[in-house]
Amino acid sequence: MARRIPPLNPLRVFEVVARTQNLTLAAQELHVSQSAVSRQIAVLETYLGIELFRRERHGVTLTRAGKSYAEEVVPAFDAIASATHRLLGSTSQGALRLRTYTTFAAKWLIPRLQDFRQQHPSIEVRIDNAIPDVDFDRDPADLAIQYGDGRWPRVNSDFLFPDEIEPVCTPAYLKQYRGARGRLEPLLQHRLLVSHYRRNDWEDWLAFAGMAAAASGTERMSFGSSVLTWQATLDGLGIAIGQTAMLKAELESGRLVRPFARPYRGDKAYYLVRPKVQREARKIMLFRDWLLETVAHEASDNERPGS
Template identity: 55%
Template sequence: MKVPPLNPLKVFEVVARTGNLTLAASELNVSQSAVSRQVAVLEEYLGVQLFTRERVGVRLTEVGEAYARRIGPAFCEIAAATEAITRKYSNNVIRLRTYTTLTARWLIPRLPHFKARHPEVEVAITNSSAPLDFGAEQCDLAIVLGDGHWPGAEATLLLQDVVEPVCAPGFIAAGAPPEALRGKRLLISKYRKDDWPRWLAYAGLPELFETAETMVFSSSILTWQAAMDGLGIAIGQQHMLEADFQAGRLVRPFARPLRTGQGHYIVTPALQRYSSKIAAFKDWLMAEAMEK
């Protein structure tokens, strides 16, 4: 594919469209002599004369007119494609990608605070547990659980991942030692299946997971609901259950929280055009996370 130098080509398109070197120079914010030099570069590259130099200006040659008819629409298409990509940063929609548990348990209860401050901004939420790929997803930012490292992205820690067993009041006596788990059904979330073995090893009971009765659920939300209904004891994510602890629907019988080393991160593409609405949303998220 033979493509001429793009800067001279753009200069040619403007001169051909305006029909005037002075007007072209003004639109391009360069001198008239710079415009003439760029046109000469393109003519030399193509080996043809595109303009006839006249005493009062320039005029397209027959070859130049034919070239301009094809070049002009190409630049219009480039402009339209560029506008389509950048439009999302100028409208009032924030496209957020996260996952169901954080959306339901942490984000949605707080969103009215953001809407009160920014009523003109719409937050469009997509929930997904698939690996994050900004190249394939139409989103401005994401909140993702991980170690803070995503290729081609920038990550800011929002919430540390802190876990511990939770159950309905009275299911296990408050202040009981971890050995009280023996004989109890362990409730497991499909996407957090390593939480129990990790916490049991932390509590000095690594062998208990292999012998305990278990029940697996498709989400953490269902697992916690089962714990509230007395089906067993679950592993809770501290920041997702604050309302349930305050309301007395769930308790932490052992009071032995474990930091997993992971966290919920605000993740944005490494190359992203600045947007005041996205910056405001990120600042708001961080402020909410800092409130106790």
């Protein structure tokens, strides 16, 4: 048997009038006119075929049937309000939950996060590291930073910066393994360091630079992450593909160098993603604004002459 549910807007008006026992107060709470409240009550009474209120000179009072109905309808709306409060509270209250890759967190985000903390000391940021793309319906995250083409279903994405890659090594490694008269091809013939999750980077850059033949027989050493790969590079184990944005500190300090100075940009980039259909809490918008401002400021600095 199909459930009979009356029109919800008139039912909501009935709940407010029954609770306040006053048409004027009900109209104020609902942000409508008093006549609009009366019309909605009339619609509900017509649907039910029962008089719910007595119209008296000083206002309205519930009939016996109306009082009985209100005793069940008002608690139902209270339960809906409580459920809605809990649902919205799960996203608007508490820590900001950010999901991203270990390398991005360690080499880009964490070195800059203190600036956000100084601006917004009341917002706690919790970082969860994961490789698969986020599923906001499944994963406990408010935001995520992902690598890709920016076209993911059911999310809004903000472009952060392109994926710029090129070989990096230590100054000592460059001095030891470059060829006579400064030839750079010999750097590709000793040992190439490879990150497991970025294992195609070497092929992409070598094809771009036209140097695939120079590295065709070179020994390769693989590591489980880019962070480990770059640490091995700093320890002089070989030459690796670096992501320029992630190695800003090492390149500016001179701990690592870009011997070929030929960066390659593919068709993928880093994006900030958030659910497409979600009431965006203040903490989410503050972090998004800070992140985009930080990226824009650094991009502007990089474009200045001499930078």
